[in-house]
Amino acid sequence: MPGAPLLGVEELTMRFGGLLAVDQLSFTAYAREITAIIGPNGAGKTTVFNCLTGFYRPSAGRLALHRQEGVLPLERMEGYRIARDGGVARTFQNIRLFAGMTVLENLIVAQHQPLMRASLYTFGGLLGLSGYRAAERAAVEKARYWLDRIALSDSADREAGTLPYGAQRRLEIARAMCTDPLLLCLDEPAAGLNPRESADLNQLLLAIRAQHGVGILLIEHDMNVVMGISDHIVVLDYGKKIADGAPAEIRSDPAVIKAYLGEPET
Amino acid sequence: MSYFLQQLINGLTLGAIYALIALGYTMVYGIIGMINFAHGEIYMIGAFVSLTTFFVLGAVGVTWVPLALVLVLIAAMGFTAVYGWTVERIAYRPLRGSFRLAPLISAIGMSIFLQNYVQLLQGARVKSLPPVIHGGFQLMESNGFVVQLSYLQIMIMTLTIALMAGFSIMIAATPLGRAQRACEQDMTMAALLGINVDRTISTTFVIGALLAAVAGTMVTLYYGVIDFFIGFLAGIKAFTAAVLGGIGSLPGAVLGGFVIGLIEAFWSGYFNAAYKDVAVFGILILVLIFRPSGLLGRPEVEKV
Amino acid sequence: MPLKGLAKDSALAAFVALILAIPLVGLNTVERDGRIVVETRFSWVAIAVVAVFVGRLLLGLVPRRQKQATDKRPLAALLDKHARALGWCSLAGLVIWPFLPFSSTYLVDLASNILTYILLGWGLNIVVGLAGLLNLGYAGFYAVGAYTFGIAAQSFGLGFWEALPLAGLLAAAVGILLGFPVLRLRGDYLAIVTLGFGEIIRIILINWSSVTGGPNGINDIPRPTFFGLPLTARAAGGGETFAQFFGLSYSPQHRIVFLYFVVLGLALATNVITLRLRRLPIGRAWEALREDEIACRALGINPTSVKLSAFAIGALFAGFAGAFFATRQNFISPESFGFQESATVLAIVVLGGMGSQLGIVLAAVVLVTLPEFGRDFAQFRMLLFGAAMVAIMVWRPRGLLSLRAPSIRLAPSSERR
Numbered sequence: 007m008p009g010a011p012l013l014g015v016e017e018l019t020m021r022f023g024g025l026l027a028v029d030q031l032s033f034t035a036y037a038r039e040i041t042a043i044i045g046p047n048g049a050g051k052t053t054v055f056n057c058l059t060g061f062y063r064p065s066a067g068r069l070a071l072h073r074q075e076g077v078l079p080l081e082r083m084e085g086y087r088i089a090r091d092g093g094v095a096r097t098f099q100n101i102r103l104f105a106g107m108t109v110l111e112n113l114i115v116a117q118h119q120p121l122m123r124a125s126l127y128t129f130g131g132l133l134g135l136s137g138y139r140a141a142e143r144a145a146v147e148k149a150r151y152w153l154d155r156i157a158l159s160d161s162a163d164r165e166a167g168t169l170p171y172g173a174q175r176r177l178e179i180a181r182a183m184c185t186d187p188l189l190l191c192l193d194e195p196a197a198g199l200n201p202r203e204s205a206d207l208n209q210l211l212l213a214i215r216a217q218h219g220v221g222i223l224l225i226e227h228d229m230n231v232v233m234g235i236s237d238h239i240v241v242l243d244y245g246k247k248i249a250d251g252a253p254a255e256i257r258s259d260p261a262v263i264k265a266y267l268g269e270p271e272t
Numbered sequence: 273m274s275y276f277l278q279q280l281i282n283g284l285t286l287g288a289i290y291a292l293i294a295l296g297y298t299m300v301y302g303i304i305g306m307i308n309f310a311h312g313e314i315y316m317i318g319a320f321v322s323l324t325t326f327f328v329l330g331a332v333g334v335t336w337v338p339l340a341l342v343l344v345l346i347a348a349m350g351f352t353a354v355y356g357w358t359v360e361r362i363a364y365r366p367l368r369g370s371f372r373l374a375p376l377i378s379a380i381g382m383s384i385f386l387q388n389y390v391q392l393l394q395g396a397r398v399k400s401l402p403p404v405i406h407g408g409f410q411l412m413e414s415n416g417f418v419v420q421l422s423y424l425q426i427m428i429m430t431l432t433i434a435l436m437a438g439f440s441i442m443i444a445a446t447p448l449g450r451a452q453r454a455c456e457q458d459m460t461m462a463a464l465l466g467i468n469v470d471r472t473i474s475t476t477f478v479i480g481a482l483l484a485a486v487a488g489t490m491v492t493l494y495y496g497v498i499d500f501f502i503g504f505l506a507g508i509k510a511f512t513a514a515v516l517g518g519i520g521s522l523p524g525a526v527l528g529g530f531v532i533g534l535i536e537a538f539w540s541g542y543f544n545a546a547y548k549d550v551a552v553f554g555i556l557i558l559v560l561i562f563r564p565s566g567l568l569g570r571p572e573v574e575k576v
Numbered sequence: 577m578p579l580k581g582l583a584k585d586s587a588l589a590a591f592v593a594l595i596l597a598i599p600l601v602g603l604n605t606v607e608r609d610g611r612i613v614v615e616t617r618f619s620w621v622a623i624a625v626v627a628v629f630v631g632r633l634l635l636g637l638v639p640r641r642q643k644q645a646t647d648k649r650p651l652a653a654l655l656d657k658h659a660r661a662l663g664w665c666s667l668a669g670l671v672i673w674p675f676l677p678f679s680s681t682y683l684v685d686l687a688s689n690i691l692t693y694i695l696l697g698w699g700l701n702i703v704v705g706l707a708g709l710l711n712l713g714y715a716g717f718y719a720v721g722a723y724t725f726g727i728a729a730q731s732f733g734l735g736f737w738e739a740l741p742l743a744g745l746l747a748a749a750v751g752i753l754l755g756f757p758v759l760r761l762r763g764d765y766l767a768i769v770t771l772g773f774g775e776i777i778r779i780i781l782i783n784w785s786s787v788t789g790g791p792n793g794i795n796d797i798p799r800p801t802f803f804g805l806p807l808t809a810r811a812a813g814g815g816e817t818f819a820q821f822f823g824l825s826y827s828p829q830h831r832i833v834f835l836y837f838v839v840l841g842l843a844l845a846t847n848v849i850t851l852r853l854r855r856l857p858i859g860r861a862w863e864a865l866r867e868d869e870i871a872c873r874a875l876g877i878n879p880t881s882v883k884l885s886a887f888a889i890g891a892l893f894a895g896f897a898g899a900f901f902a903t904r905q906n907f908i909s910p911e912s913f914g915f916q917e918s919a920t921v922l923a924i925v926v927l928g929g930m931g932s933q934l935g936i937v938l939a940a941v942v943l944v945t946l947p948e949f950g951r952d953f954a955q956f957r958m959l960l961f962g963a964a965m966v967a968i969m970v971w972r973p974r975g976l977l978s979l980r981a982p983s984i985r986l987a988p989s990s991e992r993r
Contacts, residue, residue, distance in 0.1 A: 059874060090876030102874070104867035107860075108982045115864045116875050121857040128885075131856040132849070138856070142984075150986070162986035185875055307764040321599040327614045328603065351599045358592060366970045372763055374969045376710055377926055380767075381965025384919050388959040393600050400612075504915065508775070511768055546783045553772035560765055561757045 009037030011072055012189055012221040013058075018067035018081075020053050020245075027053045029245040030067070035189070035238070037072075040215055040222040042232045045242035046265055051225045052099060054242075055193055058223075059096050060085030073188065090119060093188035097178040097195060099225075105167030109158055109177060112166050113149035114142075116184035121145055152180040156210070172203045176210070183214065190220050196228040208234050233257065241265070274414040279541040280534070285425040285494065287533020288432035292487035293510035294517070294525035295436065296480025302456050302520040303476050309379035310363070312507020313386035314356050314481050318488025319498045320394060322348040323401050326492075337404060348485040356481025359386075360474055383503075391500040398499040401492055428490045435483060436526045443522065452476060456520070505549065509536070512556040518569020527567060586632040593628035597621040659934070659981070670840055674833045681829055684836050688904060690944045691839040692897055697924040697936040698846050699893030704922070705930035706859065707886035708866025709759070710767040713774025714921050716754075717891040719781060719913035720747040721898025726794035726908050727787060736800035736903045740896060747895025748888045755887035759880055774918055781910040793909030797902045799831060800838055807831040839900050846893050847933060853889070855983045862886050863931075863983075916958065923961040927968055931980055 013035040020028040028050045035041040043051050056062045058069060060083060069080035071092050078092050088094050104112050114121070124141030125131030131138040153159045156176040161169060166177060175195060182190055195211075196204050212235055215222055226232050232239065232253070239256045241249040243265040249256055256262055293315050300308045325347040329340050363382040367375040408422030443449035451472045454462040463469045491506075492498055509532055517528025532552060539548045559566065602621040605612050674684045696718065703711045721743040728734040728742060758769045781788045788794070799807065805818040807830050818834075819826040853859040861882045864872050869879050902908045924943055928935030947957050 061870075061873075086873045086876050086878050089874055090878075096874050098871070098874075102868050102871040104864050104871065106867050106980060107863060108985075110984060110986050111860060111863075111982055114984060115857075115860050115872075115877075118857050118861055118875060118877050125856055125858075128853070128856055128858045131858075132852060146984070146986070153986075159986075163982060181875070307768065309767075317600070324599055324603050324605055324614065327605050327612060331614050347599070351595065354592065354595045358596060363966050363970075367973075370969070370973055373704075373708060373710060373930075374973050376764060376767055377922075378966045378969040380712065380919070380922070381926075381962045381969070383962070384923075384958055385962030385966065388956075388962060390600060392955065392959060394604055395606075399605055508768065508772060515765075544783075547779065550776050550779055553776050556772055557758065557769055560761055560769060564761070564765070 009039065009221070011035075012037040012039075013223070014068070014070040014072070015054075015058075016068040016070065018054065018057060018069065019065045020050070020057055020062060021065040027245050028057070028064075031242070031245070031247050033240045033247060033250055035221055035223055037188075037221045038215060038219050039237040040211065040224060040235050041238045041240065042224045042226055042236040043240050043242060044226060044232055045248075048244075049242040050245040051242055052193060053245075055096065055191055055223075055225060057081070058088075058191060059094060060088040071189065089185065089187075093186070094191065095182035095185045095187035095189070096191035097175075097182055097193055099193045099197070101171075101174050101178055103166045103174055103178055103181070105165065107166060108163050109153070109166050109169070110146070110149055110162040112177060112181050113152060113184050114145055116181045117145045117148065119185075148184060152183060155213075156180045172199055175199065176207075179210070179214075183218065183220075187220055189223060190214070191223045193225050194227065195224070196226055196231045199228075201230070204228055204231055207231060211235055274412055274417045274419045275541070277411065277419045278417070279537045281419070281421055281425060282541075283534035283537030284530060285428050285533070286537055287513075287530035288429045289487045289490055289494070289529075290506070290510045290513045290532050291432050291526040291529025292435065292483045292490070293506060294513040294529045295439070295483050295522060297511050297514040298517070298519055298522060298525040299452075299476050299480050301514070303452055303473055304364070304368070306364070306375050307379070307511065308359075308364075308477070308480070309376070309507075310359050310382040310386060311480065311484060312503035312505075312510070313383050313390075314352060314359070314503070315484040315488045315491075315506055315510075316390065316498070316500065316503030317355050317386065318348050318352040318481075318485030319492045319502065320390060320399070320488075320500075321351045321485070322489035322492045323399055323498060326401055326404065340404070345486065345489055348489045349482045352485035352488070353478045353481045356477045356484070357474055360477040365470070365473075383507075387500055387503065394500065396500065398497045400497045403496060404493055424493055428494065431486065431490070432526070432529075435486065436522065439479070439483075440522055448472070448475060508556075509549075509552050512552055512559075515556060515564075516559050516566055518566030520570075521566070521568045524566055524568035582633060582636040585636065586629050589632040590625045590629035594621065594625050597624045662934075667844075674836055681832050684829075684832050686945070686948065688832075688836045688839050690940055691836070691843050692901060692904075693921070693924060693940040693944055694937055695839065695843045695846055695897045695900070696894060696921045697928065697940050698843070698850055698933060699890045699897065700921050700925050701928075701931065701933070701936055702850060702853075702862070702893070703886050703890035704925050705932070706854070706866065707862040707883060708930075709883055709886060710763055710770070711887070711890070712767050712771040712915070712918055712922065713777070714770075714890070714894060715913045715915070715917035716774040716777035717747045717751055717894035718898045718901070718917065719777055719910070720750050720891075721895030722902040722908045722913070723781065723788055723794070723898075724895070725899040725902045726789075726797050729798050730794055730796075735798055736899070740899050743899035744892045744895040747898065748892040751888045751891025752884060755884050759883040759887065771915070771918075774913075774915060778910050778914055781913065788910075791910060793907055793911075794902075795907040797906050797908065799906070800834070800903055802834060807834055835900075835904050839904075842896055842900060846896070850933065858882070858885055860983060919958070920961065923965055926965050 011034050015031055015033050018028055018031040019026070031054065043054060045051055053062065057064045058080060060080070064081045067081065071078040071080050071094065073093070080088050080092060080094070083092065104115060107115070121138070121141055122128070125138040126135070150159070153162055156179070158173060158177060161173070166174065169177065179192065179195060196207055199207060208231055211222060214220060224232070224236065236253055239249070239251065239253055240247060241256060241262050248261045248265060249259045293311065296311050296314070297308060300306065300311070322344050325344045326340065329343060334340050334343065359382055363378045364375055367378055405422070405424040405427070408420055408425065411419040411421055413419070443452060451462070451467045454465070454467055455469055455472050459469055491502070510529065513528035513532040514525045515528070516531060517524025517526070532555070535555065536548050536552060539551045598621060601624055602616060602618050604615050604617065606615050673679060673687055696714070700711065700714050703709050703714070724743040724746045725734070725736070725739040728739045734742070754773050758766060761769060782791050801807070802818050805816060805821050807818045817826065818830060824830070861872070861877055864877065865879060865882050872879055872882070901912070920943065924936055924939045927943070928937070928939035943957070943961065
């Protein structure tokens with residue numbers, strides 16, 4: 007069930023000095039769909055994410071995020087605003103959890119915005135007004151829900167940095183979901199996971215899509231994950247888009263095969 | 273006009289000293305991405321060692337100035353280099369890979385330690401050295417004001433330029449220089465390719481200390497008075513110079529040094545000398561806000 | 577480490593120590609009969625070399641502790657478990673401190689001094705320990721608080737209680753003003769800039785004589801009153817004094833004890849506010865920022881405003897401490913607000929374990945009482961601080977006592993095994 011366009015990438019270009027990392031990339035990601043961005047290493051996939059989430063300012067092009075209230079020009083917005091006002095959440099290639107804080111705290115920090123408002127920007131909270139306490143209880147409930155989904159309820163009070171690798175990856179996704187995003191960007195969520203964990207990840211992402219109505223943008227190398235759950239795949243090579251379509255089409259596209267495997271010797 | 277020229281000469285001389293110290297900051301920053309807070313104290317130690325050596329030489333009867341100068345420089349550079357090496361081994365190397373505040377705090381602790389170490393051993397009062405190098409040129413005269421350029425000032429400026437040229441060549445052409453540049457770019461890869469990263473970093477610290485020792489010796493000769501606290505202020509100003517010129521860039525450090533020296537000289541010459549340090553700090557803040565990559569540096573791209 | 581290798585290592589270390597010691601330990605230039613001579617202290621060099629050799633040997637013999645994934649610290653864990661009980665006990669002890677039989681004016685005054693540093697430590701802890709921002713010019717805010725009170729007293733006749741909030745707010749305002757342009761900077765740069773700020777404030781204090789009194793500072797700073805009753809022998813203008821009101825014979829001790837309770841109150845208020853802030857979103861944002869700023873941005877948290885709030889609140893507490901310092905000392909001068917002061921407070925926060933309220937208390941007690949044991953300790957104080965900071969970072973970066981207590985738990989602590 008394709009939704010309306012969620013993210014319109016138009017002629018996105020990113021230049022670092024003399025290096026052209028992303029070259030006039032255009033594609034559309036749809037709401038309630040899982041869009042995968044794949045390509046050989048160095049193709050510019052993480053650069054696209056960094057442009058999307060405000061860590062880089064694009065050299066050219068537009069990033070249109072379609073929200074109910076209107077279209078947000080992400081290319082001109084500051085990093086944290088994209089997350090806060092745009093509802094774009096992301097995870098990172100090298101996991102970026104708050105390692106010294108507990109699992110629960112990680113999930114509560116993600117709900118910073120609503121909690122800040124409820125605490126009247128700290129003043130209400132300092133004075134012990136009840137509005138904040140109720141909001142904090144609600145935040146804990148939401149955290150509890152996600153802990154349950156990722157099977158970490160027993161580890162809620164453990165330091166996040168002490169979790170096993172697979173659990174940390176799941177936690178990062180749960181933390182991103184606690185911000186109630188519109189668009190969830192996952193940077194290689196299956197990296198380092200064994201086949202069973204990858205299968206669990208697939209289930210989790212499919213459930214997230216179904217139950218929370220978010221659009222998911224996914225960078226991934228693991229083809230089981232990509233082919234298993236994507237509705238739509240965009241293939242990059244050397245910063246350019248070389249294919250764009252449904253998984254079945256991509257699997258047999260000669261340009262894609264050439265990019266990954268090279269041309270057979272004649 | 274002649275007053276202006278005198279300030280110019282004084283500023284360039286002061287700038288040369290800052291440039292020597294700034295080179296040390298910029299080299300260490302380039303290779304390990306960290307400000308060596310204790311570098312100012314290394315310079316101060318260089319000054320103390322040079323002063324003591326002068327008196328020792330005087331006591332044993334070495335009075336021929338050129339010989340004394342060479343011996344003092346060797347002694348100052350030698351001992352200060354060992355201090356620089358030791359500081360890196362104790363306070364920085366064990367913390368490579370620790371959380372980002374750790375080497376910073378360790379450096380500050382080292383700085384405090386060295387200041388008090390010298391204060392306790394050498395006394396809290398200033399130490400003075402009678403002028404060793406006399407004479408110079410009288411360049412011009414107007415309104416009764418004579419513009420003087422002393423031999424010492426010439427020596428300081430030429431020594432700085434020579435050292436800077438020498439080190440630039442070294443960085444560009446020798447294996448050590450290549451190793452340094454490799455470590456700057458990607459330490460892990462450099463190690464995998466067989467570069468002894470530890471030794472390269474140590475050498476960088478030692479070179480920085482050598483330059484600081486020269487600066488310390490020059491300051492002892494130029495001002496004639498030193499105390500345990502000179503490293504603190506000189507350190508901040510030299511760091512400002514390094515940032516102004518573009519941290520990580522050697523010519524930037526030298527350029528920055530001269531600019532800061534000139535600003536300081538002209539400010540004290542024409543405005544309120546009491547606030548000259550405020551002027552320099554102000555420069556630091558402005559540069560960091562508006563052009564953090566400095567004059568000759570490359571903007572840093574954040575790694576996400 | 578095998579003994580032969582260790583002996584070689586120690587010999588090498590001793591050799592390095594020898595080289596280091598010769599110019600600065602072994603030689604010293606002194607003035608004698610109007611001339612400068614070089615004095616030799618080779619016995620000191622010998623002592624240093626032997627000490628380094630033995631020290632290195634001993635260090636190598638102590639077994640290396642394995643870094644565990646969950647670093648269990650028995651003492652810290654024990655303290656954490658009984659934190660509440662400990663807290664109430666210490667509070668009780670602090671309240672009755674001046675009335676204990678062995679108490680004396682000296683001890684109460686010493687306690688006031690310690691509490692001032694605890695106040696400063698807790699304030700800086702918010703900036704360095706919780707938010708992870710290295711502020712090397714904290715004494716600048718301390719100075720703003722003190723001088724606000726001094727100037728307000730001198731020019732407008734304000735008393736302590738009126739000036740206290742003013743001092744705090746002005747310090748916080750300066751914190752925001754200074755923080756605003758520079759909080760985007762990376763760790764090292766921020767540290768040096770704050771160092772510069774501290775120095776700028778000190779230079780302004782020394783040179784702007786018309787307002788700050790220059791190097792001589794400000795004298796005759798008024799003492800706090802007990803609800804309007806002065807704790808002096810005679811009240812100005814013929815009013816009642818504290819002693820008269822309560823029917824006690826005047827003793828200068830009253831003032832000392834009262835000052836102690838004032839700073840105790842300030843410290844307790846700071847502690848309560850800090851603990852509460854930690855459980856509010858702003859406090860968690862501080863800690864998250866310290867852990868990973870990039871992740872914070874990705875969660876929609878504005879790093880600049882979070883850093884600004886830490887800076888401002890830290891400055892607020894320093895302002896309060898400054899006002900108290902002014903009233904206790906009765907006079908202030910720029911000398912008390914230099915880098916040495918900033919470094920002392922930083923040492924307290926670092927040694928106490930960044931983020932740990934209790935650790936800071938212990939560190940403050942140690943660092944303030946050590947010089948009291950004799951002149952030798954006083955001289956060596958800063959030397960030891962510096963060495964301790966390096967040692968702590970290398971050996972125990974989380975501080976001597978630090979065990980971070982989470983600000984919120986899913987399962988109540990009694991259920992944890």
